[in-house]
Amino acid sequence: MTISAPESVLDVISELLVERFEVPSDEVRASAPMRDLLTDSLMIVEMAIAVHETLGVKVEEDELRAATLAEFAASVDARRTDR
Structure with missing residues (x-):
């Protein structure tokens, strides 16, 4: 799965x-x-791998445990746009 422009990281x-x-x-x-x-x-480990494979962003397991879905998506999105 690759992300298209209109599809948000949250989606x-x-x-x-x-x-x-x-x-x-x-x-x-x-x-x-x-x-x-x-x-x-x-x-949690599998999600970290899936996010890296799908969105190209490495995430830590602690991030996944500490955030809400919206907070986690915003964090991943911010790192995608920093490239």
């Missing part, structure tokens, strides 16, 4: 959560803590 990460990690779509809200969406440490 891409939300899509990953639903499609790759089978998180119910009604639970994927901007205010949801990532640690609640990714319920075990393996999911």
Whole structure:
């Protein structure tokens, strides 16, 4: 999956959560803590890898545990645009 211009980082990460990690779509809200969406440490590691493969941004596991979906997406987006 590659990101197209109109598709936001939040949309891409939300899509990953639903499609790759089978998180119910009604639970994927901007205010949801990532640690609640990714319920075990393996999911967190896999998400870090998926974000790097899909968006080209390396993320730390601690980032995923500490942020809400919206905060995490904003952080990833800011690093994508810094290139």
